[in-house]
Amino acid sequence: GTGADNDLYINQAVVFIEDAIQYRSINHRVDSKSLWLYRWYYSRTCQWILGLTITVILALAFVEKPSSLTITSDVRYRLPAWNPPCGLTESIELLCFLVFAIDVSVKSYLIGWEEFWKNKWLMAYILTLIVSLTDWIVSLSFFCAEDLRIRRILRPFFLLQNSSMMKKTLKSINSTLPEMASVVLLLAVHLSLFTMFAMLLFARTKDGQQDKEWVAYFRNLPDALTSLLVLLTTANNPDVMIPAYSKNRAYSIFFILFTVLGNLFLMNLLTAIIYNQFRGYLLKSVQSSLFRRRLGIRAAFEVLSFLKETPANAQQSYVSAGALLQVLQKAEMDSRCKQAIIRSLKICSCDQLSAAQFQKLFEELDKDAIKQHPPTPEYQSHFMQKMQFVFGHPYFGYLGNIVALANIVSICVVLVMDADKQPSERDDFFLGAINCFFILYYVLEMLLKIIAMGLKRYLSYPSNRFDGLLTVILLVLEIATFAVYGFPHPGWRPEFMGLLSLWDMVRLVNMFIVFRFLRIIPNMKFMALVVTTLLDLVKNLRAFAGILVVVFYAFAITGIMLFKGAVVPLGNTRKKCDFMALFGHFQAEIIYCLLYLLSVNLICRWAKIYFVAWWLISSVIWVNLFIALLLENFIHKWDRRCHREPVSDIEYQRTVELMFRDVLEEPTEEELMEKLHQHPHLQLCR
């Protein structure tokens, strides 16, 4: 019947609007039941369960057998890790697989059979599930005693396939690979030619005194290759050339040439290539998001125009305001936006909306949310008004900054004075007394500000929230200290009592004070710019970080599987350190447990290859990706800053989309309609 038809159209419009809000594709089934399933699948609960499942299956690695999650990383001291009984982690895994199976079948059903065959990600998802399940069965039939567990390496795939951003980023990285491969090939040629040169240059001589360089770094081909590879990471930078350099200064030419060509030129070429590739990446991704949003809204308009209420004038489609209101009531969206749209619908007071009007109504979604701070309280008393003026003035904030700085300086002075004292000689009185004074000032400052601004307005500023929270923590810590140890007095150095010793308590307070000092950031213009760039970057980097996690996870699991049982404490420290330096920075957690095995010669070669791959992927490529994105973000921000002075008092809640708003292109009517007509499940002919 037409009533059911109308309901369907309304529901379709609701879903399309929600797709537009979430930047989702609209290419899914649009019959009533599928729409219900679609809304259920994308409901907060379902997505939360899916996310939890992914987290759980990834976190399993920390409790599974060859894990090393203990407090100390030192093999000599650490206790044996807890070993879960066979079947415990496996049954959790099975549950997770079940959720994934439901996920993949719902997804496949929703996009339809024809689309399914075109979607390689879904196929890979199913394949991964099948392989994992098979591996799981094999594992159980061996009573968890088998060595190789493929499904562990496959786990990060579940994280990958769940994020469209990550899939997009991966595609982008993929298209850069040929050029990156060329540079890596060049690096390999560079390395091998120089290795040959080095082996000819630093050959063994008859005089044992003269060939220190040969003994230490170029004894044979693998050694020479390793030395130069590590030199490429600058980890063994001066050490490797010292013996040769002591013999003859001219040898340094070889090392300088190698470093300049390899490190300065080829490595930066990689940066250039990746930057060149990713220059337009952010813009392109934002542009395609915009297209999805416009498409969703247009689709909603088209289905709403089918409603029977519409007068059947052939030229243009119209949508009644009532139908739109109905859709808006049903759709899940930010309440501020919803209010704004309904308000402008009422202001326009047109009964029939054209496509352009319809689209314009939803532009509210793209707008900055202008954050309005609550007003200050209005006091009657003259005294209170004066107080309000004094303590609401920016200068009072600056005074607070100066006091915080003074506190930092005083802590610094005490630290320098106490540096060489034995813990037993230390007198905690001085530090306790000044901290007590400063914390009192902080509490007073907070209270005065709250009185001047009113609690709501005070809390509406993020810097105040940060400040207030830390002040409260400091106050609590200080009160706890006094409750346990009494008030400070000379020679105030009681023994250990309660949870923490007095000394630890004072240290904790000091750390919070140092941390609180960061409140000066918004007061310094350049610092504020840098920090906002950093925050933007973090937002844009989520997809990259996700991919990094995937790569880390795969590498860690592979490493654990490859080098299991090879962890023998040994003291070949120099080599160890070279290799650690090879990895750069963040990887300490994963690598430290793999380090000792370098002393085991049997698997040393495999370890080297593994580590070089690791270094290339995590340190070189990822760092360059980071630099590329930072350049992109920063240059964009910088240009904007020069163009227009920011209005100081209005805080925008910026999104990536807004950053590019002035360069984005609106999709044309034709593009939208062409795309709509390609929709696999929606018939748009009247």
Added chain:
Amino acid sequence: GTGADNDLYINQAVVFIEDAIQYRSINHRVDSKSLWLYRWYYSRTCQWILGLTITVILALAFVEKPSSLTITSDVRYRLPAWNPPCGLTESIELLCFLVFAIDVSVKSYLIGWEEFWKNKWLMAYILTLIVSLTDWIVSLSFFCAEDLRIRRILRPFFLLQNSSMMKKTLKSINSTLPEMASVVLLLAVHLSLFTMFAMLLFARTKDGQQDKEWVAYFRNLPDALTSLLVLLTTANNPDVMIPAYSKNRAYSIFFILFTVLGNLFLMNLLTAIIYNQFRGYLLKSVQSSLFRRRLGIRAAFEVLSFLKETPANAQQSYVSAGALLQVLQKAEMDSRCKQAIIRSLKICSCDQLSAAQFQKLFEELDKDAIKQHPPTPEYQSHFMQKMQFVFGHPYFGYLGNIVALANIVSICVVLVMDADKQPSERDDFFLGAINCFFILYYVLEMLLKIIAMGLKRYLSYPSNRFDGLLTVILLVLEIATFAVYGFPHPGWRPEFMGLLSLWDMVRLVNMFIVFRFLRIIPNMKFMALVVTTLLDLVKNLRAFAGILVVVFYAFAITGIMLFKGAVVPLGNTRKKCDFMALFGHFQAEIIYCLLYLLSVNLICRWAKIYFVAWWLISSVIWVNLFIALLLENFIHKWDRRCHREPVSDIEYQRTVELMFRDVLEEPTEEELMEKLHQHPHLQLCR
């Protein structure tokens, strides 16, 4: 008289044309005598003498007293350096000062009194000369025994002021300084906050076992600051966190946070800032060069239009072709260009040239020089023609590459096999025999190619010149080996004879063979692109390299003066290495002699400050400048490559100007005339 006037106009035009060719400013005196002086000053001889003088005065540092130019850098082994008698280097210096004094007076005279007062560089030049001379007199009056020699630090200024490119670059760097300073300030804040945190976190505890971290890295404020600063350079990357990490894994969070914020974010922010600043740098500099060229040509046109021969029609100025021919004969310029201009003048066959026509004639200067290879010889005999076809074919070149690769592989195999052998066990027969065979092939290849292409055509390709030169060197070496040691036979291992031992001889041959392998570069497309980018970069980097030399020189001299006499051989190796790593790469030569002094505690703090400044300037800022230029160059090249496929057979001799030709803006008539009317010495009113 008018004849003299006409001569003057012709001479002015000649000088303006020469200015245009050399991209020089035309704002100099234009009377007859000044023109003669100007041409004399910019003649090749004069400029060569000036360059030589600058080189000599800079090179003096290598022979002056606290110099360490010896073969070995090891203080224990090296012989005392040669000590020139007092007065020798000083008299050379005086000569140089004399040349500089002439230089500055000629320059000042040529630009005129009014301009002189506006020119800060010239004033600084004079000031530097005065200070240097005063210092020289003081030095002589102390009989060279005084400690402080200011004039040495001032020397690089003479290099700086002589290059307009370097002055321009310095201006550009100067305008980036405020933003760089902000980032450096941020780095300082970051460092100091984290230092305080570290000192609170890794405090001394009562249990001596527990505070390894404190003992090693955070004993007091300077130590903690140094540890974290060196961590910023990633030189002590894993070492610094190992003790804390062994105690509790959570400590790594501190180090990871520090490294991510400082190294990944703030350091790359510096890259972004510098790249942002230098993005348009090359284009701007090329644009201003173009303006100077057009201005010079226009000025030549204007003065030529004053010649009496010109018909006095008021509307437009004209220049007769005869006058232009006269100017062209007198002007010093590339003969190819001169021929081309005269040729097009004849083709156009117009007697009177308008400004536009005049300008158009000189466009030849901007054009690529299309390099035409001489033709191949035409042989009569059928056999020779066939040979020509076979050995002139690219496949023959590829075969040569394969043979070279085979040679490399064979050397590699022998190196691997011989790696662990004692020098006395080594048998040089195998390597000698295969090298003999390969070198024979190379000679044959060269000869066949010369027959096929003809000597002239063969030599017109740079790759062939490279190849041929190395082949000849290899042949000479091989013949020398056979002459001294006889032909190879099993057990061919004679004792040391002649200049080099047989083993050294073979090594040398092998090195040349490895080097010769680089001939494959033009055959690989991506490699060729990279190499041309590198060469372009080297061209563009000359100014930066000059400034780097200036900075290096000043630092080295300051260092030698500061730390003179503090060179005590000592073994505090770890600290030494940390500091060496702090400097990055190229600076080994200068730094190694300064390293031991770190063990001397008295000047340790000064040394640290000196080294940190050094690291910031040379490693951080210069490397970032390099990256910025590389990005600029490479992205430009890359975009061009995608736009149009290069015509493979025509080799252009590209200049930086040509790279930007499609984006350059031609200056307008009004701009040129306005600039001409501002000329301080040229009256253009008729």
